[in-house]
Amino acid sequence: MQIDISKLSHHPLNSLIYTSSSIDQLIVSIKSVGLLEPLVINQNNQIISGNRRFQALKSLGLDKVEVIRKNIKKEEEPLYLIHYNKQRVKKASEILNEIKTLREYYGNHQGQRTDLDETFSTNGKSGSLNSSELISEEVGMKKSNLYKLIYIDKEWPETIKLIDDGKITISQAYVEAKRRVVFKNISKKKPQSRNGIPHYSDLFTIYNKSSTSMDELDDQSVDMIMTSPPYFRQRNYGVDNQIGLETDLDDYLDNLMEVFDECYRVLSDTGSLFLVIGDKYIDGHLQSVPHKVAIRMMENHWIQRNCIVWRKTNNKPEAVKNRFTTSTEFIFFFTKVKSGYYFDMDSIRVPYKVSGNKILSDVRAPRHHSIKGDFKVNTPVFQNPNGKVPKDFFDTDIIETSKVSTGIGKDIGLDDIEHGAVYPTELCEKPILSTTKEGDLVLDPFCGSGSTGEVSLKYGRRFVGYEINPNYVELSEMRLNQLELLSGK
Numbered sequence: 001m002q003i004d005i006s007k008l009s010h011h012p013l014n015s016l017i018y019t020s021s022s023i024d025q026l027i028v029s030i031k032s033v034g035l036l037e038p039l040v041i042n043q044n045n046q047i048i049s050g051n052r053r054f055q056a057l058k059s060l061g062l063d064k065v066e067v068i069r070k071n072i073k074k075e076e077e078p079l080y081l082i083h084y085n086k087q088r089v090k091k092a093s094e095i096l097n098e099i100k101t102l103r104e105y106y107g108n109h110q111g112q113r114t115d116l117d118e119t120f121s122t123n124g125k126s127g128s129l130n131s132s133e134l135i136s137e138e139v140g141m142k143k144s145n146l147y148k149l150i151y152i153d154k155e156w157p158e159t160i161k162l163i164d165d166g167k168i169t170i171s172q173a174y175v176e177a178k179r180r181v182v183f184k185n186i187s188k189k190k191p192q193s194r195n196g197i198p199h200y201s202d203l204f205t206i207y208n209k210s211s212t213s214m215d216e217l218d219d220q221s222v223d224m225i226m227t228s229p230p231y232f233r234q235r236n237y238g239v240d241n242q243i244g245l246e247t248d249l250d251d252y253l254d255n256l257m258e259v260f261d262e263c264y265r266v267l268s269d270t271g272s273l274f275l276v277i278g279d280k281y282i283d284g285h286l287q288s289v290p291h292k293v294a295i296r297m298m299e300n301h302w303i304q305r306n307c308i309v310w311r312k313t314n315n316k317p318e319a320v321k322n323r324f325t326t327s328t329e330f331i332f333f334f335t336k337v338k339s340g341y342y343f344d345m346d347s348i349r350v351p352y353k354v355s356g357n358k359i360l361s362d363v364r365a366p367r368h369h370s371i372k373g374d375f376k377v378n379t380p381v382f383q384n385p386n387g388k389v390p391k392d393f394f395d396t397d398i399i400e401t402s403k404v405s406t407g408i409g410k411d412i413g414l415d416d417i418e419h420g421a422v423y424p425t426e427l428c429e430k431p432i433l434s435t436t437k438e439g440d441l442v443l444d445p446f447c448g449s450g451s452t453g454e455v456s457l458k459y460g461r462r463f464v465g466y467e468i469n470p471n472y473v474e475l476s477e478m479r480l481n482q483l484e485l486l487s488g489k
Contacts, residue, residue: 001067001068001069002064002065003065003067004064005058005062005063006063008041008045008046008047008054008065008067010047011042011046011048011081012046017081017094017097018085018088018090018094018097027056027059030056030060031060035057035065038065038067038068039053039065039066039067040067040068040070040080040084041067041069042069042070042072043070043071043072048070048072048081049080049081049085078102078105082098082101082139085098090139090140091164092149092160093160093161095141095146096149096150096153096160098138098139099139099146099149102135102139103135132146145170148170148171151174152170152173152177156173156177175261203457203463204456204457204462204465204480205463205464206447206450206464206465206473206476206480207464207466207467208467208468208470210241210466210468211262211263211445211446211466212262213262214263214265214443214445214466216464217266217443217464220265220266220268221266221441222266222267222268222271222441222443222464223267223270223342223440223441223442224267224271224272224432224435224436224440225272225274225442225443225444225445226273226276226428226431226432226442226444227273227274227276227444227445227446228277228448229243229244229275230242230244230245230446231244231277231278231289232244232249232252232280232287232289233245233247233282234278234280239468239469242468249287249289253292253293256293257297257300259445259446260273260297260300260302263445264300264302266443267336269336269337269341270337270340270341270342271336271341271435272305272334272335272341272342272343272431272435273333273334274332274333274334274431275332275334276310276330276331276427277289277290277329277330277332278330290329290330291330294332297334301336302334303334303335303336303337303338304332304334305333305334306331306332306333306392307330307332307333308331308332308333308392308393309328309329309392309393309394310328310330310331310393310394310396310427311327311393311394312327312328312396313395331427341435342435342437343434344433344434345389346384346386347433347434348390348430348433349384349387349389350387351388352388390430394426394427394430396424396426396427424451425451425454425455427451428451428452428454428456429455432452432455432456433459436461438460439460440461440462441462441463442456442464443465444465444466445465445466446467447466447467447472447476448467448476449472449475449479450465450475450476450477450479452465453465453476453479454479457480463480
């Protein structure tokens with residue numbers, strides 16, 4: 001049906017949700033091909049769909065327009081208004097307005113709050129979909145991006161305009177917003193150990209949760225981080241949302257970066273991060289996973305100081321015929337700053353080699369040709385009383401499993417808990433000794449069986465860990481409790 005344009009009006013809710021935008025191209029289109037879609041109006045002649053077309057038609061001086069009139073209940077008009085604008089190209093601020101409108105609608109008309117939180121655990125239902133799914137469908141955006149947008153609006157709202165202007169993406173703003181969040185008034189109380197295992201001091205805490213959000217820790221509250229995340233497509237640790245089981249390497253890298261973005265937030269500017277990670281063969285091709293991880297971290301502001309080689313002295317032989325046996329992994333050393341981070345070289349120096357009665361570092365280095373072609377003699381290297389600087393490789397044995405087998409575990413039936421991918425404590429010693437002082441706080445966001453925690457407590461450091469598998473949490477707690485008891489601390 002046709003109606004006089006003079007009888008139509010904008011729906012008041014439209015201006016509350018959508019911002020004004022240029023209609024120049026729309027005017028040109030209508031002049032060229034006419035109005036392709038009729039306006040949708042309610043019984044009061046208010047425009048539900050087509051407010052920009054209505055404005056363009058008025059600018060062209062037209063008297064009549066094709067419309068579809070729908071009898072819509074007053075309370076359902078917000079839902080219809082957003083539904084008919086689903087295909088509209090919308091700014092981030094407009095999508096947020098839609099979300100707020102829909103949350104209010106579903107909250108008022110389904111008896112359930114529809115606040116979208118990090119888990120999207122809303123209970124409002126319509127048919128087989130909960131309210132968060134309905135909102136996602138109506139605004140035309142994935143739930144994951146919806147969450148990011150809501151998070152940004154809550155924690156860093158001034159960024160919304162930057163997204164609207166195309167100066168930053170939603171994902172970029174989300175990562176930066178998470179970095180900027182300051183977690184206040186978080187309880188520092190140590191969670192109770194399971195199965196009645198007590199803590200005997202305040203030296204360590206292990207949280208049974210994902211380290212993608214370490215909201216128990218304040219910004220720059222950690223002095224050093226040492227960890228070994230689950231390797232790509234290597235093991236299933238039997239828990240939901242486990243990193244490492246992704247089918248796509250880019251997804252694996254994205255998930256790791258979410259953890260290391262949190263690490264960046266909690267690590268002090270003088271702190272260091274050591275990352276132990278192995279590679280993966282797929283269809284006979286080495287994937288270069290460690291170096292891809294390192295590159296992503298450097299893109300996310302981390303500064304790489306070393307690529308240390310872990311040489312496994314008891315490596316098992318491999319049944320391969322067309323390549324060398326793999327007996328090494330990488331340990332990457334990162335900091336947040338180029339200079340000024342804490343590093344105590346004297347704590348990790350190693351003895352000089354001795355030949356007869358001479359220390360080899362006392363002798364002059366051999367002559368060599370300079371670029372100009374003349375002979376030069378290197379400057380003599382004099383010994384340091386504490387020893388020489390260690391090289392960037394560590395020689396240690398492989399540990400296949402970690403098992404608690406003391407009396408502490410027997411009484412509660414946990415004597416047989418094992419962890420199938422344990423790095424030896426020797427790997428932790430030089431990193432922890434060189435980059436921390438007694439009393440400093442060490443973090444392992446993938447705590448596992450607690451190797452990092454054991455070395456931390458051994459050398460008088462404090463420790464905090466995150467682990468999503470509750471069995472491994474119990475294993476680590478027993479392991480560290482034993483150490484405390486034996487040390488008398």
